[in-house]
Amino acid sequence: MFIKKIQNLSIKYKLTISYLILIAILLCSFLLVNTFITARQAKKQILYSIQQIFNQTKSYLDFKTESIRNSLDIIALNDTIKEILEKRSEDYLENIGLWAIDSAKVMRIFYTIKFQVPDMANLHLYMREGLAGVFQNDDFIKLSEIEKTKWYQQLIKNKEVIAWFPPKYFKDNDHDKNYIYVVRNITSSQDIAQSIGAIRVDIPENIFKAILDHAIYTKSTSALILNNDNEIVVSSSNNHYNQAELVKIMQNFSNNETWKIIKHADQELLVWAQPIAKSNWKLILLIPHKEISALSAKSRQQITLISLIVALLTFPLALAVSNSVTKRLQKLMNQMEKVEKGDFDNAKILPENNDEIGKLALSFNYMVDKIAVLMEERYRLGKEIKNLELKALQAQINPHFLYNTLDLINWMSVRANVPEISRIIESLSRFYRLSLSKGEDLVTIKNELEHVKAYVEIQNMRFGDNIKLQINVPEEIHNYVMPKLILQPIVENSIIHGILEKEQEKGTIKIYGKLQEKEINLFIEDNGVGMSEEKIIQILTTSSSNEPHGYGVKNINERLKLYYGADYGLTYKSRPGMGTIAIIRIPAIKKEATGVEK
Numbered sequence: 001m002f003i004k005k006i007q008n009l010s011i012k013y014k015l016t017i018s019y020l021i022l023i024a025i026l027l028c029s030f031l032l033v034n035t036f037i038t039a040r041q042a043k044k045q046i047l048y049s050i051q052q053i054f055n056q057t058k059s060y061l062d063f064k065t066e067s068i069r070n071s072l073d074i075i076a077l078n079d080t081i082k083e084i085l086e087k088r089s090e091d092y093l094e095n096i097g098l099w100a101i102d103s104a105k106v107m108r109i110f111y112t113i114k115f116q117v118p119d120m121a122n123l124h125l126y127m128r129e130g131l132a133g134v135f136q137n138d139d140f141i142k143l144s145e146i147e148k149t150k151w152y153q154q155l156i157k158n159k160e161v162i163a164w165f166p167p168k169y170f171k172d173n174d175h176d177k178n179y180i181y182v183v184r185n186i187t188s189s190q191d192i193a194q195s196i197g198a199i200r201v202d203i204p205e206n207i208f209k210a211i212l213d214h215a216i217y218t219k220s221t222s223a224l225i226l227n228n229d230n231e232i233v234v235s236s237s238n239n240h241y242n243q244a245e246l247v248k249i250m251q252n253f254s255n256n257e258t259w260k261i262i263k264h265a266d267q268e269l270l271v272w273a274q275p276i277a278k279s280n281w282k283l284i285l286l287i288p289h290k291e292i293s294a295l296s297a298k299s300r301q302q303i304t305l306i307s308l309i310v311a312l313l314t315f316p317l318a319l320a321v322s323n324s325v326t327k328r329l330q331k332l333m334n335q336m337e338k339v340e341k342g343d344f345d346n347a348k349i350l351p352e353n354n355d356e357i358g359k360l361a362l363s364f365n366y367m368v369d370k371i372a373v374l375m376e377e378r379y380r381l382g383k384e385i386k387n388l389e390l391k392a393l394q395a396q397i398n399p400h401f402l403y404n405t406l407d408l409i410n411w412m413s414v415r416a417n418v419p420e421i422s423r424i425i426e427s428l429s430r431f432y433r434l435s436l437s438k439g440e441d442l443v444t445i446k447n448e449l450e451h452v453k454a455y456v457e458i459q460n461m462r463f464g465d466n467i468k469l470q471i472n473v474p475e476e477i478h479n480y481v482m483p484k485l486i487l488q489p490i491v492e493n494s495i496i497h498g499i500l501e502k503e504q505e506k507g508t509i510k511i512y513g514k515l516q517e518k519e520i521n522l523f524i525e526d527n528g529v530g531m532s533e534e535k536i537i538q539i540l541t542t543s544s545s546n547e548p549h550g551y552g553v554k555n556i557n558e559r560l561k562l563y564y565g566a567d568y569g570l571t572y573k574s575r576p577g578m579g580t581i582a583i584i585r586i587p588a589i590k591k592e593a594t595g596v597e598k
Contacts, residue, residue, distance in 0.1 A: 027310060046292055047270075050217050051259075054272045054285050057215040057223070062277040064119065064211070068201065069162055069278040071113045071120065072184040075199050080105055081125075082189050085197040089133025099134055106131070107139070121179065122202040143197065155183055156195065164279045166233040167205065178205045180234060205234050212236040218291040224284045225276070226250070233281060241286065249286070261289060444591055445513075445522070446478035448487045452511065455488050459495055467495055468508040473522070477515050479591050482584075483563055486556055487511070490524050490570075490582045493553065498528020498580055515588060519568075522584040530579050536572045560586060 075081055084102045092099040110123045125140055126132075132140040146152045151169040154160075165181040179202040188194040212223035213236050223236040230247050241249070245264070249271065252262050259272045268289035275282045449471055456469045469491075491509060499507030513522040531539075539553045557570040564587050574580035 023310075043292060050270075050272070050285070050287065053215055053217060054274070054283070057211060057285075058274050058276065058283050060211055061208070061225070061281075061283060064207070065164075065276055065279045065281070067117050068119065068182055068203065069184075071117045072162060072182065072199055072201060075109060075113060075123075076184050076186045078109060079189075081109065081199075082186065082196070085125075085127045085130055085186060086188065087130045089129040092131065092134040096134075099131060103131055103140070110139070119203055119207050120201050121204050124200040124202075126198040126200065128196065151181070151183065152198070155185060155198070161185055162278075164227065164233070164281060166227065166231060168231075179203060180205055180208060208234045209237060215285060218287060220288050220291055222284075222286045224286075225281050226284055227282075228280045246284070250284075441483060442481045443484040444478060445473065445480050445482055445520075448482060448484065449473060449478075449511065451485075452487050452491050455491060456495075456509070463495075463500070463505070466506040467499060470508060470510045472510065472512040474513065474515070477513060477520055477588075480515075480520055481589050481591055482520075482586050483559055486560070486584065487522070487524065489556060490553070490584075494524060494526035494528060494580065494582075498526045498530070501529045518588050520586050520588050522586075524582040524584075525579065527579040530574045530576045531572075532574075532576055536574060540570070540572070560584070 084106060087102070092102075106125060114120050114123065122138070124138065126143050126146060127140065128143050130140075132142040136142060136145075149169075151163070151165050155163045162182065162184045165183065167179060167181075170179070170181060181200060181202060183198055183200045185195055186197040186199060188196045208225060212225070212234065215221070215223040216236060216238065219238070220240060221236075222239045222241055224239060224241075224246070225233040225235070226246065227233055230250050232243055232246065249262055249264055249269065250273075253260055253271060253273055258274060259270065262269050262271050270287045270289050270292060272285035272287075273282055453469065453471070456467055460467050491511075494509050495507075499505065499509070507527050510525045511523070512525075513520060540557055542552075542554055553570065560569045568585045568587065571583045571585070572580060573583065
């Protein structure tokens with residue numbers, strides 16, 4: 001009888017009773033598990049979390065030190081660096097230009113390494129003579145300046161290839177107090193026992209400090225990097241231990257241990273230690289043991305409190321959920337009754353959730369709206385097809401209409417004996433014919449040069465032949481292809497924003513180019529007013545046509561990169577009052593490979 005009454009209850013009350021029973025069972029089970037099992041595992045879980053944080057920090061430091069060491073190896077083993085280090089100072093005194101060449105070679109290598117490993121703030125090359133013998137600066141330093149320093153003597157005495165030094169070894173440099181130093185010995189190619197120089201890199205201390213700060217697990221946790229002499233190289237922001245305390249703590253820690261509980265200053269410390277790869281460092285993590293216990297107790301208290309709150313909210317929550325389900329089912333039943341009566345316009349229902357009932361509502365709405373949607377879609381597609389047909393017809397008519405109109409104006413100017421109009425019409429006709437290029441996106445370089453010629457001819461008719469155009473592009477690259485409408489906008493910028501801004505409003509534009517292995521460089525040079533480095537950055541990053549340099553130089557650069565990749569594109573060289581050179585870099589692709597016509 002009781003079971004029958006339960007079966008006859010509404011779905012709303014069935015769901016409410018089911019939720020209450022289920023939640024009561026779950027809460028009781030959860031509290032029992034938390035009291036008798038989870039409490040004992042909490043400490044183990046905290047230790048595991050600390051281990052993971054420690055391992056992640058160590059892995060990141062391993063990566064940092066290894067990348068720095070590898071970079072120094074690349075420099076030290078570079079044949080160019082060794083060759084320069086073994087040169088005499090007299091070689092540069094006899095040929096002063098050689099100093100600039102070798103200096104540039106070294107700086108290019110430095111720049112490449114610093115680009116690959118941005119953590120490197122400064123690179124210093126020590127040498128016996130060579131570049132430093134002629135001119136000594138922060139980059140090139142004579143060995144005689146540092147041979148008596150403690151850090152260099154330690155490097156040579158210990159016969160280490162690479163040595164890591166904390167800031168105290170470089171106290172004589174005021175600005176060096178915030179750096180960690182790495183020095184690598186460079187040996188002769190003929191005799192590896194002979195040192196011909198050294199390379200030093202300065203790493204900002206904040207880089208390592210930030211890594212250590214991420215290892216902090218509790219407010220009293222300290223993370224440090226020590227060297228083999230247990231000297232503090234760098235520490236986290238909240239380090240609570242001095243040098244003497246650390247030496248004493250580490251005396252109780254053997255090298256083969258990963259972690260250990262050590263008694264210090266009437267408290268137990270959880271100490272983690274691991275060597276850092278490719279260095280003479282080790283990572284140390286110190287956590288007061290009492291804070292681990294406090295975290296475990298806090299976790300149990302929070303879980304118990306949450307369980308009590310959930311228990312108090314069980315009944316209203318169960319009632320609300322069941323009411324929500326049955327209420328939406330009732331709405332769906334009401335809308336179905338409207339459909340039965342043929343009222344499709346008012347039969348829609350707004351899904352409140354994405355559950356099964358919500359999906360039922362979506363399916364119901366789909367069935368109601370299907371015919372209207374299909375009719376609307378057919379109408380829209382038909383309209384789009386007509387628009388596309390009209391655009392296609394315009395694309396066929398407009399070029400012919402433009403050419404025919406220009407021919408008509410040309411004929412009328414000849415008939416009226418006005419050769420100037422005929423000349424400009426012919427130039428304009430050629431300009432648009434080359435611009436349209438039969439709808440091709442890629443055209444020959446010759447086509448682009450002819451396009452520029454036509455444009456400059458038109459501009460000279462406007463500005464009284466004040467623009468001189470000199471084209472010196474080898475014919476061997478005329479048959480290579482490039483995206484159309486690249487050169488003309490650059491020439492336009494040279495005229496309007498370069499030459500015409502001069503007081504005389506006269507100038508010369510030179511276009512020249514060269515083929516280098518598998519790429520082509522085109523240069524557009526003007527003797528206009530020039531521009532600053534800031535302006536160059538602005539026009540290469542600003543796409544608005546309202547900017548001072550008109551048609552988007554940024555668009556040209558992005559088009560080239562979209563066609564050919566990030567290694568190609570447009571760059572500028574300029575200084576105020578010294579003119580401007582635009583450089584276009586594209587791959588060498590011949591017309592035959594693309595089927596492009598002239």
